[in-house]
Amino acid sequence: MTATDEIMSTDTPEQAAFRSEARAFLEANAQPKRATSPWALNFHTDDAGARREFEHGVAWQRNMFDHRFAGLTFPQALGGRAGEPWHESIFREEVSQFDVSSGFISSTIAMLGPTLMRHGTDEQKAHYVPRLLSGEYSFCQLFSEPGAGSDLAGLACRAVRDGDEFIVTGQKVWNSAAQFCNWGMLLVRTSPDLPKHKGITFLLVDMHSPGIEVRPLVQPTGASHFNEVFLTEVRIPVANVLGEIDKGWAPTRTVLSNESAFIGGGNAGSVHSKLVLLAEHFGRDDDPTIRQKLARSYTRERVLGFLGERIMTAVRKRETPPVDPSILKLFVAQNRVESGDLAMEIAGPAALATTDEKALWIQTELIGRFGISIGGGTNEVQRNNLAERALGLPKEMRNDHEIPWKDVPRS
Ligand SMILES: Cc1cc2nc3c(=O)[nH]c(=O)nc-3n(C[C@H](O)[C@H](O)[C@H](O)COP(=O)(O)OP(=O)(O)OC[C@H]3O[C@@H](n4cnc5c(N)ncnc54)[C@H](O)[C@@H]3O)c2cc1C
Known part of the structure; x- marks a missing residue:
């Protein structure tokens, strides 16, 4: 029994019907993932390639919207399906087997969609939400x-x-x-x-x-x-x-919280499975130390998945997440450090000296630790958030919170 079969066997009849509908849509509109290399890189060497990918992403978002698979938990009147968080989970499980993505705009849809629902006027929701979900407005x-x-x-x-x-x-x-x-x-x-x-x-x-x-x-x-x-x-x-x-700080906080939830929400796919392939390729899969580290990467990926699911379920219900999304963002950044180090340990220093596709994937995994630990708020800032908001520790010393902004010294 595969992992997907295991998940499907717990579906209710309503969930099974939705899964079939989603799979039929995907089979008719997308290529299965197995047709692409696991080592394909997600960066470009010129802006023309980046623009093409961006536009493909927008076109895919439009396709989902036209078939009522975008914004599954948003109200029908705004272009969504008024579904439950499980609709999103099932669609995500199914789409993960296909080689399609909305690319960059999936991040800003995740940030701005719930923010519009929480802070927007009825007119703003009616205008912006359908255009956001269809990709007509890319933010x-x-x-x-x-x-x-x-x-x-x-x-x-x-x-x-x-x-x-x-x-x-x-x-x-x-x-x-x-x-x-x-x-x-x-x-x-x-x-x-x-x-x-x-x-x-x-x-x-x-x-x-x-x-x-x-x-x-x-x-x-x-x-x-x-x-x-x-x-x-x-x-x-x-x-x-x-x-x-x-009073723009309130919607800003909503955007930043949704950004952390999105970054931590497992959108990058499984790195663990690639580390296993790498260990097999380099004949390190029977090395007990490597096996222990692979088990750790599997565990962390699963824990992250469950944590992400809990937080995203709350976000989709427009509720306050049960755990501060900062923890997710921090966890992802730490996982990236561990996966880059493990990939290097498996492949050895030669991986840095060659340019075959596996070596380039390893190098990208290794360097990727920097961007993820800064974008959407640095690790240090996430730790401060957790200390103050989740643990209730004393706030950092601040001398600029009560005085007018114009009187705060700036360089
Ligand atoms: C991949 C990526 C994508 C991004 N996309 C966007 C985007 O689309 N839009 C956008 O507006 N911005 C974007 N950013 C910018 C990002 O939000 C900022 O880089 C980030 O918030 C850090 O700000 P900074 O670069 O000015 O560093 P600084 O704030 O100057 O921080 C410098 C160092 O000081 C540390 N530091 C600062 N304050 C504290 C403190 N109070 N306690 C402890 N340590 C502290 C930081 O952790 C960091 O190590 C992106 C960044 C990256 C890497």
Whole structure:
């Protein structure tokens, strides 16, 4: 009995019917995963390849939306299926056997969808949710600035009200896929006289608005995952405020929490199974030390899966997660360090000197530890979150929380 058969045998009749429907859709619209190499890399050597993948992702999202497989737990009136969290779990199990993905936008759909449901007005939900779920609006995250990363609430991008619009001027940085997205979630400073967390507003912005310039940051691979985004007197309607003016920290927290849940939610697929293949290939699968470490990687992957499922079930029900999603993000980052080290130990130093597909996979796994431990909040910040929010430990010493943002010293 395979793992999938085992899962299927516990399906209720309703779940089994949904699984068949999902499988029929996938068989008609996607290629099975076994047709692709387990060592295929998920990065590009130029922006044209990255753009193609982005657009494939958007097209797949549209296909799911048209067949009612996008936003399974969102209301039907907004393009979803009003389903239960198990609909998402079953669809995820089925789709994991096929070579399809919504790519980058799956992350911002996971971040913004529940945030719109919690903080949006009825008009905003009716407008944005169907467009988000169908991929018509592809959102990037315009949060970080050169002087505001971990200390996000210190952000300086300025918005001044002019009638029914805000005029926004400032700079954002590290904005993933901003060169491809047509909408952005933008954090701006609306009231410099208020303490830093209290004068922030959350805006939804059309990336084609006059005054927005996206400058890709070229990486050593030749492609640009990130961008700098410059905003010069960009006019954004007040109607695009998500939540309340000056109270944008609340929707920001929702986005960040959903981001941690998404990153930790097992979207990258199983690394353990590749480590086993690697051990078999290099004849290390009977080495007791390697076997022990493989068992540990299996255990950690399973624990992560169960933890992720618990958190995502709450997110899909729009409930507060039972565990702080920071723990998931931290766990994933730690797993990446362990899997990179183990891959190297299995293959030996020669893996760094060759360029066959397994060696490139190992090198990518090894280097991948850095991005995952920074993006979506660094490991140190996640530990601070856990210490304060989950364990109730005393807060860090802070001297900038009560004074007006404009009086906080900045470099
Ligand atoms: C792969 C990836 C994707 C990203 N995508 C986006 C995106 O789409 N949109 C976006 O807006 N941003 C994005 N970012 C930016 C990311 O959110 C920031 O890099 C991150 O929040 C850290 O901020 P920083 O780079 O300014 O580092 P800093 O905040 O300057 O931190 C520098 C170091 O100091 C440590 N540190 C800082 N404060 C504390 C503290 N209080 N206690 C202990 N240690 C501390 C940090 O842990 C870190 O080691 C992305 C980053 C990566 C790597």
